[in-house]
Amino acid sequence: xxxxxxxxxRWRSVLWVALxxxxxxxxxxxxxxxxxxxxxxxxxxTFVQIKAYGGDAKELRLALDDxxxxxxxxxxxxxxxxxxxxxxxxxxxxxxxxxxxxxxxxLLDRAQRYDQRSQGAFxxxxxxxxxxxxxVENWDGNGRVPxxxxxxxxxxxxxxxxxERQRLEVTRLSDATQIDLGGIAKGYAVDRxxxxxxxxxxxxxxxxxxxxxxxxxRVPDVVLFWDRPRPFQVGVQHPRQPDxxxxxxxxxxxxxVATSGxxxxxxxxxxxxxxxxxxPHTGLPARGLISSTVLAPTATDADALSTAVFxxxxxxxxxxxxALPDVEAVIVTQGGRVLTSSGLDTAxxxx
Amino acid sequence: xxIAPTSPKSTLDPELQRTLIFVMLLAMALVLSVxxxxxxxxxxxxxxRLGLTNVMTVVTLLALGPRSGVALAALxxxxxxxxxxxxxxxxxxxxxxxxxxxxVVMALALRWLRPTLxxxxxxxxxxLTHNTVQLGLAWAFFVQQGALFYYLPVLWLLALVSGTxxxxxxxxxxxxxxxxxxxxxxxxxxx
Amino acid sequence: MKRVAWNHKVALLKAxxxxxxxxxxxxxxxxxxxxxxxxxxxxxxLPGAAAVIHLNNEVxxxxxxxxxxxxxxxxxxxxxxxxxxxxxxxxxxDPGPRQLCVLQGWISRAGQALVCLPNRVLIQIPGQPRYxxxxx
Numbered sequence: 001x002x003x004x005x006x007x008x009x010r011w012r013s014v015l016w017v018a019l020x021x022x023x024x025x026x027x028x029x030x031x032x033x034x035x036x037x038x039x040x041x042x043x044x045x046t047f048v049q050i051k052a053y054g055g056d057a058k059e060l061r062l063a064l065d066d067x068x069x070x071x072x073x074x075x076x077x078x079x080x081x082x083x084x085x086x087x088x089x090x091x092x093x094x095x096x097x098x099x100x101x102x103x104x105x106x107l108l109d110r111a112q113r114y115d116q117r118s119q120g121a122f123x124x125x126x127x128x129x130x131x132x133x134x135x136v137e138n139w140d141g142n143g144r145v146p147x148x149x150x151x152x153x154x155x156x157x158x159x160x161x162x163x164e165r166q167r168l169e170v171t172r173l174s175d176a177t178q179i180d181l182g183g184i185a186k187g188y189a190v191d192r193x194x195x196x197x198x199x200x201x202x203x204x205x206x207x208x209x210x211x212x213x214x215x216x217x218r219v220p221d222v223v224l225f226w227d228r229p230r231p232f233q234v235g236v237q238h239p240r241q242p243d244x245x246x247x248x249x250x251x252x253x254x255x256x257v258a259t260s261g262x263x264x265x266x267x268x269x270x271x272x273x274x275x276x277x278x279x280p281h282t283g284l285p286a287r288g289l290i291s292s293t294v295l296a297p298t299a300t301d302a303d304a305l306s307t308a309v310f311x312x313x314x315x316x317x318x319x320x321x322x323a324l325p326d327v328e329a330v331i332v333t334q335g336g337r338v339l340t341s342s343g344l345d346t347a348x349x350x351x
Numbered sequence: 352x353x354i355a356p357t358s359p360k361s362t363l364d365p366e367l368q369r370t371l372i373f374v375m376l377l378a379m380a381l382v383l384s385v386x387x388x389x390x391x392x393x394x395x396x397x398x399x400r401l402g403l404t405n406v407m408t409v410v411t412l413l414a415l416g417p418r419s420g421v422a423l424a425a426l427x428x429x430x431x432x433x434x435x436x437x438x439x440x441x442x443x444x445x446x447x448x449x450x451x452x453x454x455v456v457m458a459l460a461l462r463w464l465r466p467t468l469x470x471x472x473x474x475x476x477x478x479l480t481h482n483t484v485q486l487g488l489a490w491a492f493f494v495q496q497g498a499l500f501y502y503l504p505v506l507w508l509l510a511l512v513s514g515t516x517x518x519x520x521x522x523x524x525x526x527x528x529x530x531x532x533x534x535x536x537x538x539x540x541x542x
Numbered sequence: 543m544k545r546v547a548w549n550h551k552v553a554l555l556k557a558x559x560x561x562x563x564x565x566x567x568x569x570x571x572x573x574x575x576x577x578x579x580x581x582x583x584x585x586x587x588l589p590g591a592a593a594v595i596h597l598n599n600e601v602x603x604x605x606x607x608x609x610x611x612x613x614x615x616x617x618x619x620x621x622x623x624x625x626x627x628x629x630x631x632x633x634x635x636d637p638g639p640r641q642l643c644v645l646q647g648w649i650s651r652a653g654q655a656l657v658c659l660p661n662r663v664l665i666q667i668p669g670q671p672r673y674x675x676x677x678x
Contacts, residue, residue, distance in 0.1 A: 014422075051674060208675045219674065235673035247606065248592070248673065259677050293677070338608075349604070467565035475569055504577035511573050515558070522561045 034203055034220040039064050044075050044186050045138065046210025050193065053220055054202040063200040067193040071209070074189040077104065080127055080180045081137050089170060090127065090178050097169040105168045110300065111184055112163065118308035118320060123280035125159040127178025135265060135276045143267035143274060151283035186212045187258055187303025194254075194299070206232050206251075207299075211264070214256035214299040239263050239291040239332050246338070247330065249295070249349050258302035260310040261291035277310050288313035291332045294321065295349075301327070314339055372533060373411065373419055377426055380407035384431035400446070402478040402513040404431075408454050409461075409474060409521055414533035417458035424454030445485040453481035470525060471518030478514035482506040593631045595624070596664040607631060607650065607667075617661030624656075624665060637661055 037060040040049045050067055054060045077084040085104050092098045100108075114122040130136070132150055134143035157176040164171070172179070181188075186209045194214050197205040204217025218229035231252045238244035239261050249257055262285070266275035279286040292310040296302040305327060309317035314333055321329040321341040329341045330349070340349075363371075383404045390401060404427065412420030428450035432443040457477040460468060468476070486506060524530060562570075595603040597615050605613060607629045614623040620637030630650040633643045638660035646656055655666040 018425075049675060206675055208677070211677045213675055213677055232674045235676045237676055237678045245591075245673075245676075248604070257677060264678070464565070467563065468569065469561065469563040469566050471562045472566035472569050475566065475573070479573065507573050507577045511570055515570070518566075519557065519561055 035060055037061065037064055039068070041068055043068070043071050044189055044209055046186070048207075048209045050197070050205065050207050052197055052202050052205040053217070054200075059200065060202065063197055063202060066200075067196045067207070070192050070196050071189045074185065074192055077101075078107070078181045078185045078188070079137060080178060080182070086179060086181060089172070092172070094172045094175045094177065097164065097167075097171045099167060099169050102168060105163065105165075105170065107181060107184065107188060107300075108161070108170060108179070109163055111181065111304070112161075114184070114304040114308060118305075118312060119316075120280055121311035121316075122183065122304055122308040124179055124181055124183065125161065125177045126278055126280060127180040128176055129154050129278055129283055130180060130276070131178075133274065133276070133278070134267070139265060139276075141267070143269075145269055145274060146283075155283050183307040184300055184304045186210055187256070187299035187301070190214045190256065190299035190303075204229070204232075206234075211237075212256070212258040212299050212303050213251070214254065214302075215251045216254050218252070236293050236330070246291070246293075246332070247349065254297065255295060256297065256299035256302040257293060257295050258299065258306040259291060259293040260306040263290070277307060279311050286311040286313070287334065289317070289331050289333055290336075292317060293330045295328045297326050305329075318342075369415060369419070373415055373423065376407055376411050376414070377423055377430075380404055380423060380427040381431055381434060383407060384427060385434055388431075388435040388437075402481055402510060403517060404450075405453065405457075405474060405477050405481065405514070406517045406520060408450070409457060409470065409477065409517070410524070410530065410533075412454070412458050412461055413525075413530050417462070420458050421451065421454045424450045445488050448488045449481040449485040452484040453477040456480040469518070470521040471515055474518030474521060475511060475514030478510035478517070479507060482510045592667070593624075593626070594666050594668055596666065598662045605631070615663060617658075617663055619661045622658050622661050622663045631665060631667075632656070633658060633663075633665070636663070 034053050034055055035057045036051065036053050037057070038049065038051045040047060042048070048068070048071060050064055052060050052064060052067075054063070076082065078086050080090055081087050085100060089098050089100060089104075108124075111122070111124045115124070129151075132144075132146040132154065154176065158174050159177045160173045161177055161179065162171045162173070163169070190207045190209050190212045191214065193207045193209075194205065194216060197207070198216050202217070204215070204219055206213065206215045213234050215232045215234075218231050221228045221230050231250045234249045234251055234257060236246045236249065236257075236259060238246045240263070251257065260277055262273060262275035262277070264276065266273050266285075268274070273285075275285045277286050278284065289310050292306050294302045294306040294309060296305055305321070305324075306329075309321060309329055309331065311317075312320060314331060317331060318329065318339060318341055321327050322343070327341075328344045328349075330344065331339050333339065383406070387400050387403050407427065408420055408424045411423040425447070428447040432438040432447070437443045437446075454477070457473050457480075460473045460476050464473070464476075483503070483506070486502060592607060593605045594601055595605065595613075595615065597617060602615060603613065605624075605626055607626055610627050612623060612625045612634065614621050614635075617637070621635065622633060622637070622643075623635040625632055625634045630648040632648045633646070633656050636644050636658045638644075638658055643656045643658040643663070643665075649656055649665075649667060652667050655664060657664050
């Protein structure tokens, strides 16, 4: 009896079906992949980058368009010498109550509160002093060291502004008071841009305006149909090594981080570095720290506090941060020591 | 205990016989999968297990041929994932990829490398490819950090041990004639 | 007692020799040599900046190798204690039965890792981290 032939048609068709299903699954998975869109522009006197993740490519583009438009709007309105609202306020007669928008009023109100909370370290009325040093709005990289008399003359004059809540009026107390929201405007712009992106139903986004970063959502990380979203990872530049990293942060749930440093805007005269973060009490660039990085719930807070901590120095700066809930900081002293606030979660922040 | 070879004349249609044996082997493989999943994983790595279920793949390769063997590997890893609860997880993709590739490699080894390598060697080769492919997939799709390859030496040694053990079991099984019986029943020429 | 143990080992070796062909043994030797050879190659990475600590496959801490100190975590078997000093990290104490991660000593380079399997602790010095954005 001869050997019966073994026919195996079943296996072949099964394999073909399996292959077809596999290819179809791959195609479906590729189609379902979330999109990523990254865009950069020069705004607010610095480099602004937005990264967004979402399901619809067109939606992403429109959302980014609107986010950048919002940043431009903030820049225009809060420019201290331009044609926007703040510029007009700065040019108005001192002693005269000027009606302003709710938005500007709120921001000035916040600035005043930071001023009080930081014992005067965060001061938005230093416009004239900054001009003396050459740190004008569209800084060209140059600066000059003012004379002692010029500085004393500035410090001697009264400065400040009052806010009238009912009629939303601001009164500058003197001509020496030039309101500069530079220490808070970038953070505010980031918050506004992020609100725009969030309202578009995107999965996640990161806005970075010259070192003020805020995020929402988690970065999608997809393999076929399996998505393991991961939190955003942000690196903090080393104050003295342009390509070096001081440490890494994992940002989640709307957190923001901002850094103030003596390496961002500065000039050197006779071997001495003069940077743009001025101490309102001395009129000179704040000494003691070379960088201060603050984590806070909003970018506005982070921006203002990073300036405040930088001016306050190690001891008072960390005391301020430790007293505030949900705010943490990492500072680098002149001597190169790295100090952190007491609540820094080492699971997510490596310095 | 020895299973005496029965008469080659069987009352069942050979195709049906093959299917029955295949299903039986698949069931045994799934049981092994479940048991294996209950043992502690040797590395804190999703999907890495002691490679014991390779035994059933080799038995199928020897008894029913290469295509059945590869099919068994595919089915047992997919169904095993469903049973164990890791379906569509990281570990699932890794183990499916590893099982499939190692089945193919072992099928080729059984065909081409036979007198040089015994069942032990084939088994070891299978475990090696299983683990290496798992690591490779983990790197390609999930972690992308060279640090993963730090585990290669450990994985290979593990594969060596588990492959040797399963290979020894297999050669004992062959010695007792079980595989011959299966081949006779399914009318497959002995390889 | 000792002789019984020795007999078991001999029996195992005999079983191995009986059932393996020369090809098998050559393969096994290759694997052993390759594994041994791999280890120094993996050690030649760049010095790491931080160590990531995993407990039960979840990240529980990121330690900078520049900040010295001792840290500990509670695993299923007990406490695993690590020490950071001079840019390096090692496991000081671990409840595992074979103490493999303690015996490994100090690690400091990107790509290196200490694995305390029984207590589910993994200490890894990651390679270049990729950041989504940089704060300048």
